[in-house]
Amino acid sequence: MKKSIGEQRISNRARVLAFPAAAALLTGQSLLGRSVSAQENATVRLTGWTSSPAEQTLFEQVLEDFKTANPTIDLKYEPITGDYPTKLQTDMAAGTVADVFYVDSILAPDLMASGQLLALDDLMARDSVNAADFYPGLISSFQLDGATYGLPKDFSTLAMVWDKAAFEAAGIANAPTNWDELKAAGQALLDSTGAPGIVIPSDIARELAFHYAAGGSVFNEDGSAIVFDSPEGAAALDFYYGLYRDGLAATPADAGAQWPGDALAKGLAALVFEGNWVFPFLQENAPDLDFGIAELPAGPAKKMTLAFTVSFSVFSGTKVPEAAWTLVNYLTGPEGMGKWASLGLAMPSRTGLADAWIAEFPERQPFLAGGEYAAGWQLGVGGNAFVNDANAELQGLFAGQQDVATTLQKIQKAAETRIELSPSVETASPVASPTS
Amino acid sequence: MAIALDRKRKRSRNPIVAEDRIAGLVFVLPAMLVFGVFVFGAIIFAFYVSFHDWKLTDRGGIWALFTDPGKTWVGFDNYRHIFGNPDFWTAFRNTSWYALGVVPAQTLTGLTLAVLANQKIKGRTFFRTAFYFPSISSSVVIAIIFLWMYSARGPINFVIQKLGFPTPRPVWLSNPNGVLEMGLNGIGIDNVPNWLAGPSLALLSIMMLNVWTTTGTMMVIFLAGLQNIPGDVYEAAVLDGASRFRQFRDITVPLLRPVTAFVITIGLIGTFQVFDQIWVMSEGNNGGPFRTTTTLAFLVYLEGFRQGRGLGYASALAVVLFAIILVLYFIQRWITSDKRHG
Numbered sequence: 001m002k003k004s005i006g007e008q009r010i011s012n013r014a015r016v017l018a019f020p021a022a023a024a025l026l027t028g029q030s031l032l033g034r035s036v037s038a039q040e041n042a043t044v045r046l047t048g049w050t051s052s053p054a055e056q057t058l059f060e061q062v063l064e065d066f067k068t069a070n071p072t073i074d075l076k077y078e079p080i081t082g083d084y085p086t087k088l089q090t091d092m093a094a095g096t097v098a099d100v101f102y103v104d105s106i107l108a109p110d111l112m113a114s115g116q117l118l119a120l121d122d123l124m125a126r127d128s129v130n131a132a133d134f135y136p137g138l139i140s141s142f143q144l145d146g147a148t149y150g151l152p153k154d155f156s157t158l159a160m161v162w163d164k165a166a167f168e169a170a171g172i173a174n175a176p177t178n179w180d181e182l183k184a185a186g187q188a189l190l191d192s193t194g195a196p197g198i199v200i201p202s203d204i205a206r207e208l209a210f211h212y213a214a215g216g217s218v219f220n221e222d223g224s225a226i227v228f229d230s231p232e233g234a235a236a237l238d239f240y241y242g243l244y245r246d247g248l249a250a251t252p253a254d255a256g257a258q259w260p261g262d263a264l265a266k267g268l269a270a271l272v273f274e275g276n277w278v279f280p281f282l283q284e285n286a287p288d289l290d291f292g293i294a295e296l297p298a299g300p301a302k303k304m305t306l307a308f309t310v311s312f313s314v315f316s317g318t319k320v321p322e323a324a325w326t327l328v329n330y331l332t333g334p335e336g337m338g339k340w341a342s343l344g345l346a347m348p349s350r351t352g353l354a355d356a357w358i359a360e361f362p363e364r365q366p367f368l369a370g371g372e373y374a375a376g377w378q379l380g381v382g383g384n385a386f387v388n389d390a391n392a393e394l395q396g397l398f399a400g401q402q403d404v405a406t407t408l409q410k411i412q413k414a415a416e417t418r419i420e421l422s423p424s425v426e427t428a429s430p431v432a433s434p435t436s
Numbered sequence: 437m438a439i440a441l442d443r444k445r446k447r448s449r450n451p452i453v454a455e456d457r458i459a460g461l462v463f464v465l466p467a468m469l470v471f472g473v474f475v476f477g478a479i480i481f482a483f484y485v486s487f488h489d490w491k492l493t494d495r496g497g498i499w500a501l502f503t504d505p506g507k508t509w510v511g512f513d514n515y516r517h518i519f520g521n522p523d524f525w526t527a528f529r530n531t532s533w534y535a536l537g538v539v540p541a542q543t544l545t546g547l548t549l550a551v552l553a554n555q556k557i558k559g560r561t562f563f564r565t566a567f568y569f570p571s572i573s574s575s576v577v578i579a580i581i582f583l584w585m586y587s588a589r590g591p592i593n594f595v596i597q598k599l600g601f602p603t604p605r606p607v608w609l610s611n612p613n614g615v616l617e618m619g620l621n622g623i624g625i626d627n628v629p630n631w632l633a634g635p636s637l638a639l640l641s642i643m644m645l646n647v648w649t650t651t652g653t654m655m656v657i658f659l660a661g662l663q664n665i666p667g668d669v670y671e672a673a674v675l676d677g678a679s680r681f682r683q684f685r686d687i688t689v690p691l692l693r694p695v696t697a698f699v700i701t702i703g704l705i706g707t708f709q710v711f712d713q714i715w716v717m718s719e720g721n722n723g724g725p726f727r728t729t730t731t732l733a734f735l736v737y738l739e740g741f742r743q744g745r746g747l748g749y750a751s752a753l754a755v756v757l758f759a760i761i762l763v764l765y766f767i768q769r770w771i772t773s774d775k776r777h778g
Contacts (some may be wrong), residue, residue, distance in 0.1 A: 086741040089492035093747075095499070110743055115495040253610040256589035316495075384743040388722045396726035399612045 042323035043074040048102035049084040054280070058343050065339075066330050073323045085384075092116050095317060099324040103150050103313045105141040109381040111313070112142070113420075117149035118314040123325045124148065133334075135371065138349045141378050142311045150311025151332040154346035156275035157370035158209055158305045160297065161261075164290045166197060166270035175294040179239055182297045186248030189270050198249035199260045199269035200240065202394040204387055204411075205377065206273055209306045211236040212375050213299025219380075224421060229412035235300065238404050241397055251398060265289065275308060276367045280345055295366045307374035309349060347371070381420040389414035482751045486514055491746035514752035517745075524753070526727050527735040528760075533635035534643055534731060535707040541647045543699050546654025547692075551684070553655065554662045564659070571652035579716035582645045583609070604637055609717055611637035612726035636728035642713050650706065654699050661695030662688070697772035701765060708761050709733050732757045 046063075050056040056079060067075055078098060080087045085107060091097035103111055111117055124131065131139050134152055142150035160175060167175075167185075170192035176182040189197025200206060208218075211228075214236035220227045243249035250269075257263035260272035265286035272278075273296060282289055296305045312331055314324045330336055334350055341348040341357050347368055348357050358368055379386055390411045397407040488501060488508040501508065518524050553564045570578060585592050586608040593603045604611050614633025621628070635643065665688065673683050689696075711733040714724070723730035723738055730738065736757065740750030 083741075085743070089741060093492040093494075093497045095497045107743065111493060114491070114493040116493055251606060251610065253607045254588055254605055256587060256607075382743065388738065388742060388744075392723065392725075392727045395610070395612060399606050399610075399726060401612055401726055 041072055041074065042320040043076060044100060044320055044323045044327050045076045045078060045098035046100045046327060047078045047080055047088070047098035050079045050081065051277075052280070052284075054284075055345060058340075058345070062331070062336060062340055065336070066327065069330070070326060073326060075327065092315075097315050097317075099315055099318040099320055100312055100327050101315070102153075103142070103311045105309045105311075105376060105378045106384050106387065108142050108150065108311065108313075108378065109144070109383060112144040112149045113381050116316055118316045118318065118321060118324075119147040119149060120151070120314065120325065120328070121148050123321075123329075127325075127329060129329060129333075133352060134349050135351055137307065137371075137374065137376050138309045141309055141376050142313065150313035151328060152309045152311050152349035153332055154337070154341060155307050155309040155349050155371065156277055156346050157307045157367050157374050158206070158273050158275050158296060159366045159370055160271065160294045161264060161274055161278055162271040162292050162294075163264060163267070163269070164292050166193070167292070169193075170197070170270070175292060176297045177294075178298045179300065183239075183243070183248065185271065186243060190248055193270075196248055196250040196255075197270035198243055199252055199255050199257070199263040199272050200243060200249045201252055201260060202244075202391065202398040204390040204394060205306065207237065207240050207394060208375075209273070209296060209304055210240045210299060212306075213296070213302060213304035214239070215299070215301030218415065219421075223380075226412060226415040226419065226421070228415050229408045232301065233408055234404060237397075237408060241394075241404060241407075244398055264291070276346060276364060279364070293363065293366045295370050303373055305370040305374045306377050307371060308377045379415075379419060380422065382418040386415050386418035389418060482754055485748055486751035486755050487511060488748040489513070489746065490748040492741070494746075508748070510748070514749045515756070517749065518752060518756055523727070523730070523735060524732075524756075527730050527732045529631065530635065530639060530728060531708055531710075531731045531733075534639060534646075534710060535704055537635060537640070537643045538646050538650075538707045539700060539703040541643075542650045542654050542703055543696065545647065545651045546699065547658050547696075549651065549655040550658030550662055551688070554659060564655075567655050568652040570649040571656075573649075575649060575712045576716050578649055579645065579713045582641075583717055586641050606725065608641045609638045610725050612724070612728040613637055614728075615640050636725065638718070638725050639729045642717055642729060645713055645717075646707070646710065650703070654703070657699055658692065658695060661692045665691045693772065697769070700768055700772065704764050704768060705761055708757065708764070711737065732760070 050059070060077065063075060063077055067073075084102075085104075088097060088101060097116075103117070123129075129151075131143075131148060135155070138152040138155050139148065142148060142152065162175065166189065170185075170188040172185050172188050176185045186196075186198050211218075211233055214232045216228070216230050216232035216236055218226065218228050244251065250263075252259050252263050255263045255268040257266055257268050259274075260269060261274050261278040261281050262285070263269035264272050264274075264278070265282055267286075282291065295303060298304075312328045314321060314328060318324050331340075332349075334352060337348050337350055338353050338356060341353060342360055344361060347364075348354065354368060358365055393402075393407050393410045393414065396402050396410075397404065402410070485501065487510065488505070489510045490501060490508045494500065494508075496503070549567050553560060553567065557563075584590050587593075588603070588607045593607070596603050606612075614628070614636055616632060616634025617628040618637075619634075620626075620632075669687055669691070670683055673687055678686070708731075710731055714729055714731055714734045715737070718724035718729045718734075722742060723734060732753065736750045736753045739745050739753060740747045744750070
């Protein structure tokens with residue numbers, strides 16, 4: 001049970017791993033004035049979270065390749081099971097944090113602004129690692145004032161996943177492509193079974209996709225003000241919550257599931273909005289389920305989805321920056337990332353690998369297509385604290401404690417309180433440019 | 437005072453006693469060191485941090501607080517912000533409901549169970565063990581089991597459905613609606629003010645779990661108290677023709693007063709510090725549905741570790757929590773003190 005709580009949290013934050021591998025054995029060259037000789041037999045500590053034992057096994061295989069290619073680097077992999085952000089932060093305060101660690105895009109602004117991450121630009125330039133080889137919307141999540149503080153290891157987007165048998169039983173021929181069709185499909189599912197067919201969480205990490213699709217934003221054009229509370233935002237929230245209010249949708253908890261993907265696997269949901277992390281989960285928990293995938297239905301303003309990414313970043317206080325960079329470069333290099341992505345957990349963050357990935361997983365095309373217009377899951381410094389507040393307000397709305405207008409006002413206020421405005425904050429920038 | 441001085445003189449004159457004292461000190465030294473560093477050191481450090489604007493992720497880590505304290509020093513700012521922060525009052529209200537529900541419930545059930553388990557009945561040892569068992573189990577494990585029991589397709593909803601009652605929507609631990617508010621709405625009173633809404637259904641669910649786990653501890657303490665009451669008092673009462681109930685009311689309860697005071701004290705402290713059950717049962721929600729299970733101790737965690745206002749602010753919150761508990765302790769001690777009752 002504990003494990004599945006963790007899984008829920010992990011899935012919400014799109015913690016799906018992808019690990020690349022490509023060797024670039026660095027010979028000692030002094031960086032940041034640190035001793036070179038120490039790097040030849042350097043010990044590099046790597047930490048991250050892991051959402052399942054199977055995933056950890058796969059990752060350890062990639063790490064074995066790294067060890068073979070880099071015999072002089074003593075790699076110590078120390079995954080954190082449980083409360084990753086808390087452990088990471090306390091380790092940072094004590095100065096004992098690993099040399100290389102995962103950074104979730106929503107947390108990246110806080111860590112970049114606090115100076116905990118090492119700028120990688122010099123090392124990237126030396127080894128001809130080109131930032132333009134990564135999807136611009138992904139790598140920009142780890143850039144601040146022109147410096148790069150991490151390389152995205154992979155990404156995931158939200159798409160619509162549905163149970164084909166349930167759709168057939170309800171007489172839905174085609175996947176809904178806009179909000180009206182979505183509502184009609186929800187009604188058809190409700191009519192056919194008597195229970196809500198859609199499962200949505202009261203979570204801003206889902207609602208925000210609808211918010212953007214309705215034409216709403218979080219920041220104004222130059223990033224100098226919060227504009228969450230807008231007519232577009234009201235329309236989006238009214239639609240999202242309306243699915244629940246009108247009985248077309250249930251929350252995972254009400255359906256008796258840990259998260260929407262779990263509800264789909266248990267047959268408690270016919271339609272959910274989740275990321276590509278549902279694949280390994282469904283394969284393991286509902287191997288016989290025949291499901292379809294499509295891009296999120298377009299909103300009144302545009303097609304929109306959210307993209308979740310995680311970087312490999314280097315601790316600014318590391319004693320072995322060279323060896324740490326060697327590891328990051330290996331794990332985000334073309335060869336290794338291709339290898340990791342081919343394991344099927346998440347999509348490669350290098351544009352050059354998209355074609356190979358789609359050739360291998362043609363049915364997952366909607367996830368990659370979403371990358372062409374997705375907004376990155378990032379809300380500036382303080383974004384993660386804002387997410388906690390916003391979720392609380394959404395829960396109040398779903399439980400009937402407050403109406404849509406009040407909820408919007410309170411989310412707006414939470415954003416104003418929590419998020420440190422800076423003109424460099426990007427607003428709903430596309431994650432990926434079309435490649436295939 | 438004279439006696440103490442006298443004793444001291446005697447000690448210093450006796451070389452064997454002096455030697456014993458040194459040996460005693462040496463034996464307790466390791467424990468004292470550990471205690472000093474990890475308990476007193478941490479407490480003093482928390483006071484120190486509460487006067488700083490400091491986050492775990494700030495550059496330089498924990499050492500910067502000592503090497504360059506002027507940079508982060510903010511005096512009483514953290515404390516000033518606490519009382520203007522609605523989150524604090526929400527947490528204060530949640531914690532108050534929590535204590536108001538849990539302390540009386542666990543004290544009364546603990547006393548009842550102790551009286552029952554003190555009877556000369558068959559299987560007495562079994563019952564004592566069974567009642568005490570939840571107290572010695574891991575609170576996290578128990579919380580996870582309850583998490584499953586409260587889930588939409590869990591046994592509690594199953595039983596309720598079988599009995600023909602409607603199950604709550606949102607389901608138990610996701611339901612932020614106040615239970616008093618629901619009750620008042622049920623009898624036709626609408627627009628219940630916030631402070632009268634009562635604990636949310638989610639918080640009530642956790643309160644019931646807490647009562648279940650701590651009752652055993654209270655029972656054991658009451659049992660010890662009961663066995664300290666001399667039997668001849670009851671014998672005299674029986675000779676005077678006192679009924680079982682009179683014996684309980686006029687002998688057991690008054691003679692247990694110091695024990696009751698102790699039980700209420702540790703109950704109050706425990707409820708105001710509750711964290712682990714809250715953390716397990718509302719972690720995904722980061723403080724429960726609509727913040728209704730955010731207790732003061734949990735707010736400390738949210739502000740300190742969840743990218744809130746940082747550890748300086750969280751430490752100030754912890755100090756305020758400490759002060760609240762201290763005040764409650766003195767109030768409670770005054771109420772239950774023997775002097776007040778003559």
